[in-house]
Amino acid sequence: MPALAVLWITGCRPAEIEKGIELVAGRDQLVVKITGAKCEDAGGRERGQPTRHIGFSVDANANPALRFLHALAVQSAADGTGRYTIRHNKDYLYNSVVALGRSAFPKLRTRISPYCFRHQVASDLKAAASDREITLEQAAKVMGHLSDYSIGAYGHAVHGRRGRAGRVLVPYVRTARPIKHSPKVDRLARFKMASAKRRQHKAD
Template sequence: MELKEAVSYAKKIVRDIGIKDVEDKTKDEYLKIFKRIITDPDKILYEGSKGYYYKKKAALRFSIVHYIQMCIKKINSKSLDQVDANKIWDELRYFIDLYKKHAINTGVSPVTTKNPGKSKRKSLRKMPYNWREIMWERCDNYDYKGALAILQLTGARPSEIERGVIVAGDESSDFLEITIRGSKQGKAKRNGQATRTIKIEMRTRVSHGSAKNYLLSQVAYEGHLFVQVNAKRLNDYVRRLSQKIWPRKKNHISPYSYRHQLSADLKGEGCLPPKISMILGHRSILSKKKYGISAQARGNSHIADVTCSSPLRDPQPSRLPWDRLASTKGADARYPML
């Protein structure tokens, strides 16, 4: 394969995989995984669970595009001598061979082993109906009390709590307003919601000692509360607490379990799909499908309303059954709870 032919094929690979817009943190993680894979791709790519295989393959495809683009950029600089040209030619051929052998999407996973004990949906199976209340009552570390309340009421991501969540309201308010700065937006900020404000219903009786009661007591004097906890420490604490309460269970609660549970509750209440997506901080209406099922619903979500910074994206062509009931247009779109 000549250099010109290699460049042409490499560009075809870039078009096939596509240029992914990911955050710097994800990019660094993918490149780190890629450096491990290339030491022995035949072994490292296919060992472990099915879920981890897909993550490694995503890292592989992203990194192939990343390095191919670097090679093409060097070629276009027109300052290559023959030695550099031969080196880039060898690099391109290596990435092309790596793509052909390991990175083409076939639609079938060569790995069938599932990752034990980490499924968010499975973690909710056979859990007590009031598992969130039990976790709340057993939480004796006040460094995590506010974060646990935010998880329970809003399903916020741990990375969003790390960015800081603002709770506003007072004892005379009808709602507690919880403002969340979104994560997983990508460098171009085209994914997810930059901010969303979730209104928690306060007109009904607030149980003493509940998560709502705790947040209300915290904002009573100042009128607002700022909740911020390191994402990894929060994840570790929630898992340790779950293991302490239910030591014999195989699948344990994680911060994302709260997210799945809230989605399940909303689906069980008949909440419109666009509103579920907005509450979870998505830009796509279809993203909510990955979270929770109505059969796992466990009571009232307490969410009255939500406002997001960006409109939702409809699948194209849009023929969704709820389009007749609610429009997803407008940056300040609102959806009533059905």
């Protein structure tokens, strides 16, 4: 299912897939355009990203899901550019992923849903940010957030994937709105540094 591949590499929301995910592919590149699902709060204030474009480099060693989506788009290429749109009902997608999870892992007590992909992508992004492959601002853009603090609610860097079939590198991402920097991010960073120093001091 193409929607699973989109979830794997972008961690987007089911409601965003329902709106339609646009793929644009060149010879060795793929751009995924996502129309945001959470762009205003109950008071009409801005939140999230109305649109985001995530660009990937594609080669023989790229993530299998990424290569699959690239192949879908290039099969109808005209003048070197291929396009493909992926759209699924969000409830059908959610229930399908849950059913697949139960079938694949019948003894697992935790429900597998599309949001598991979102948490995993967030973990990958946090790991990449820790390794200084990307910035926290770029990670927020991929997730479709408005603040660089919001990603804190998703995943953990220690669970980030590595290896050929692991996390997907994101060389390019653009959003409709600029990312707002939260002072909470700085306070959290200082807290982590202080905690690490205390642990080191105890170890010595």
